[in-house]
Amino acid sequence: MRPTVHDIAATAGVSLATVDRVLNGRSGVRQKTIDRVEQAVRALGYVRDMTAANLARRRVYPLVFVLPDGPNSFMRNLEHEVRQAMTRSPHERTAIKLMTTRPLDAEAIARTLDGLDPKDVAGVALVAVDTACVVAAVDRLVSLGVPVVTLVSDLPGSRRAHFCGIDNVAAGRTAAGLMGRFARSTPGKVLVVAGSMRLSDHMGRASGFADVMAREFPHLSILGPLEGRDDALAVRRVVGAALAANSDIVGIYSLGAGNRGLVEVISARTGPRLSVVAHEVTDYSRKALAEGHFDAVINQDCGHEVRSAIRVLLARADGLDPVKAQERIRIDIFLRDNLP
Amino acid sequence: MRPTVHDIAATAGVSLATVDRVLNGRSGVRQKTIDRVEQAVRALGYVRDMTAANLARRRVYPLVFVLPDGPNSFMRNLEHEVRQAMTRSPHERTAIKLMTTRPLDAEAIARTLDGLDPKDVAGVALVAVDTACVVAAVDRLVSLGVPVVTLVSDLPGSRRAHFCGIDNVAAGRTAAGLMGRFARSTPGKVLVVAGSMRLSDHMGRASGFADVMAREFPHLSILGPLEGRDDALAVRRVVGAALAANSDIVGIYSLGAGNRGLVEVISARTGPRLSVVAHEVTDYSRKALAEGHFDAVINQDCGHEVRSAIRVLLARADGLDPVKAQERIRIDIFLRDNLP
DNA sequence: AAGAAAATGATTTACGTACCTCAGAATTTT
DNA sequence: AAAATTCTGAGGTACGTAAATCATTTTCTT
Numbered sequence: 001m002r003p004t005v006h007d008i009a010a011t012a013g014v015s016l017a018t019v020d021r022v023l024n025g026r027s028g029v030r031q032k033t034i035d036r037v038e039q040a041v042r043a044l045g046y047v048r049d050m051t052a053a054n055l056a057r058r059r060v061y062p063l064v065f066v067l068p069d070g071p072n073s074f075m076r077n078l079e080h081e082v083r084q085a086m087t088r089s090p091h092e093r094t095a096i097k098l099m100t101t102r103p104l105d106a107e108a109i110a111r112t113l114d115g116l117d118p119k120d121v122a123g124v125a126l127v128a129v130d131t132a133c134v135v136a137a138v139d140r141l142v143s144l145g146v147p148v149v150t151l152v153s154d155l156p157g158s159r160r161a162h163f164c165g166i167d168n169v170a171a172g173r174t175a176a177g178l179m180g181r182f183a184r185s186t187p188g189k190v191l192v193v194a195g196s197m198r199l200s201d202h203m204g205r206a207s208g209f210a211d212v213m214a215r216e217f218p219h220l221s222i223l224g225p226l227e228g229r230d231d232a233l234a235v236r237r238v239v240g241a242a243l244a245a246n247s248d249i250v251g252i253y254s255l256g257a258g259n260r261g262l263v264e265v266i267s268a269r270t271g272p273r274l275s276v277v278a279h280e281v282t283d284y285s286r287k288a289l290a291e292g293h294f295d296a297v298i299n300q301d302c303g304h305e306v307r308s309a310i311r312v313l314l315a316r317a318d319g320l321d322p323v324k325a326q327e328r329i330r331i332d333i334f335l336r337d338n339l340p
Numbered sequence: 341m342r343p344t345v346h347d348i349a350a351t352a353g354v355s356l357a358t359v360d361r362v363l364n365g366r367s368g369v370r371q372k373t374i375d376r377v378e379q380a381v382r383a384l385g386y387v388r389d390m391t392a393a394n395l396a397r398r399r400v401y402p403l404v405f406v407l408p409d410g411p412n413s414f415m416r417n418l419e420h421e422v423r424q425a426m427t428r429s430p431h432e433r434t435a436i437k438l439m440t441t442r443p444l445d446a447e448a449i450a451r452t453l454d455g456l457d458p459k460d461v462a463g464v465a466l467v468a469v470d471t472a473c474v475v476a477a478v479d480r481l482v483s484l485g486v487p488v489v490t491l492v493s494d495l496p497g498s499r500r501a502h503f504c505g506i507d508n509v510a511a512g513r514t515a516a517g518l519m520g521r522f523a524r525s526t527p528g529k530v531l532v533v534a535g536s537m538r539l540s541d542h543m544g545r546a547s548g549f550a551d552v553m554a555r556e557f558p559h560l561s562i563l564g565p566l567e568g569r570d571d572a573l574a575v576r577r578v579v580g581a582a583l584a585a586n587s588d589i590v591g592i593y594s595l596g597a598g599n600r601g602l603v604e605v606i607s608a609r610t611g612p613r614l615s616v617v618a619h620e621v622t623d624y625s626r627k628a629l630a631e632g633h634f635d636a637v638i639n640q641d642c643g644h645e646v647r648s649a650i651r652v653l654l655a656r657a658d659g660l661d662p663v664k665a666q667e668r669i670r671i672d673i674f675l676r677d678n679l680p
Numbered sequence: 681a682a683g684a685a686a687a688t689g690a691t692t693t694a695c696g697t698a699c700c701t702c703a704g705a706a707t708t709t710t
Numbered sequence: 711a712a713a714a715t716t717c718t719g720a721g722g723t724a725c726g727t728a729a730a731t732c733a734t735t736t737t738c739t740t
Contacts (some may be wrong), residue, residue: 005726005727005728014689015688015690016690017688017689017690017729021687021688023727030686048726048727050391051392051725051726052695052725052727053727053728054391054727055697055728056695056726056729057695057727058694058695058696170680171678173677173678174673174675174677176677177676178518181521181635181675182522184525185525295521303666325643326647330670331672331673333514333671333673335517335521337514337517337556338511338513338548342696344697345696346696354718355719355720355721356719356720356721357699357718358717358719360698364697364698368716368717368718369718389695392697393696393698395697395698395724395726396698396699396724397699398698398724398726
């Protein structure tokens with residue numbers, strides 16, 4: 001039988017109330033007694049029965065998700081997954097609130113975060129723009145005791161508890177490994193198109209990509225990164241201009257959104273075939289894969305990311321550490337051949 | 341507030357005991373009353389609070405994992421993850437028992453399954469060999485009310501509740517997509533090396549691979565699949581012989597285990613470089629990637645698979661359906677550039 | 681040493697469900 | 711109509727923890 005709080009009380013020679021105080025970090029216990037209790041916990045190998053604990057504290061955890069609005073397919077997909085999680089809320093003792101801000105508008109994100117009352121928020125997940133004001137807003141929440149996780153795009157300098165997203169440097173390295181092998185025979189330039197260098201996920205991908213390209217595939221040189229602002233029209237414009245100005249482009253790595261614009265340019269283009277690696281499976285990128293405009297799409301599963309964010313926030317709200325290995329978000333690589 | 345059994349009793353106009361009888365399928369309730377209760381359940385949208393239920397019925401679920409023994413790194417890794425899960429057992433109200441059988445020995449697996457007493461087993465996970473006698477043994481357990489899941493390698497014709505593993509056809513297709521693009525410039529043969537065609541995962545990979553190769557990369561023809569019995573020595577022998585007999589081999593797809601033998605042959609070989617795609621990250625395949633002998637390794641995360649198997653078995657033991665989207669096991673693709 | 685403050689104990693209620701017993705009501709059978 | 715049988719109600723205890731109250735002891739202040 002697993003030991004219970006009663007067993008601890010008995011072996012520590014204290015009352016149940018004291019054990020409870022120690023276990024839940026309540027005040028009013030002398031250090032000497034705390035030690036005795038903690039020693040009993042270790043001796044018996046006590047672990048709190050979470051089912052019973054959750055039952056007893058019939059607390060619900062109000063969580064806030066902050067996402068960009070706008071037409072970005074990936075973000076809409078992410079929003080959909082958050083809404084799915086909302087339907088599961090009653091079972092998970094969460095109350096999820098969804099807030100959206102203008103894409104890439106750091107001040108708007110900061111304002112939204114600053115507007116949150118720590119008293120009625122148990123955790124915050126946000127898609128971050130890597131900017132001083134967002135860092136400050138996040139750190140404010142953390143210092144007020146509200147755990148924060150970043151979703152999809154990280155905020156490295158901040159005090160966020162966890163980043164729920166893929167390893168973007170590794171993703172960029174993967175993209176480079178694929179690109180280099182796909183375009184092994186033809187020397188030339190590879191165009192890199194990002195959304196914004198203020199997004200740490202885009203930064204990470206770009207640097208991982210550049211790193212591997214330089215070291216492993218010297219016959220290919222990098223052009224960019226250009227900033228397409230995750231916007232199809234802007235992407236079409238900048239890519240179109242780059243292709244017009246550089247006849248020796250053999251590949252494109254699109255590490256941000258706005259792939260619709262990219263496909264429009266590519267499919268209208270004549271000339272030798274380009275090797276294209278992009279991110280996120282959406283209707284557009286799926287079609288581009290199927291039609292042979294894209295060679296590979298690197299994808300992250302929004303559903304996993306949202307579920308992971310919730311698990312981590314709940315764990316932190318309970319003062320626990322999440323299981324690291326379980327919270328790793330993996331990369332999916334799709335070719336036209338293995339599209340789901 | 342979520343409705344509770346009390347609310348149901350009230351709106352159905354029956355007592356708590358009757359609600360309990362209906363909810364838990366106990367006898368002694370008239371059909372008319374059952375209907376009333378079930379209607380109240382639907383009307384209120386009642387869902388059983390599993391934390392409370394689990395607390396009340398302090399049941400532990402004895403699970404059995406059946407794996408092959410032997411030196412196969414992947415299987416040893418899988419075993420390690422099962423042992424990890426055993427350490428978490430107390431939190432998950434499981435009692436995991438690990439049993440091993442000789443690799444590829446279908447009769448031994450069947451014997452092991454037949455030896456299980458349904459009374460003290462709440463669920464079984466096994467790495468299946470696709471054979472009539474294993475199917476029969478699995479179906480026997482299922483008919484006795486013991487849920488069974490297949491792990492890593494499926495048993496398509498059986499009554500297993502779920503397959504905890506990757507989509508192996510998609511994996512084979514992915515391998516083909518990569519191989520075809522890696523070896524785009526040079527026509528020739530691609531050697532396929534499997535462990536055994538009695539393993540449904542190997543079957544799936546081989547067929548997905550062949551499918552895409554034939555359709556998309558007609559300049560490459562398939563040689564094999566050879567059977568290396570997941571054994572390094574056997575792999576070395578068959579691959580060595582094939583390479584000696586065919587000077588026009590440009591790539592190798594190793595879809596089973598025994599990669600150590602493959603690396604030995606490749607690294608000793610002189611001549612033009614081969615494109616190699618293999619499965620499972622192990623010490624050997626990792627080294628082969630780093631040294632450039634392998635181009636890509638397709639990996640499945642044992643930890644996820646084991647955790648998923650446990651979740652599914654527990655859900656089935658409670659008569660629930662697992663959350664399908666959550667139980668999808670993803671494929672990791674590693675190049676030397678993104679090795680973790 | 682008296683008083684205040686801090687630490688601890690003892691005890692209770694609650695969470696939502698499972699499961700048990702026993703009595704009594706409703707229904708069917710004889 | 712009586713007896714037998716089948717349903718149903720009422721009420722309880724239990725699971726392991728959280729959280730509260732209030733009494734008591736210990737420790738610290740002055």
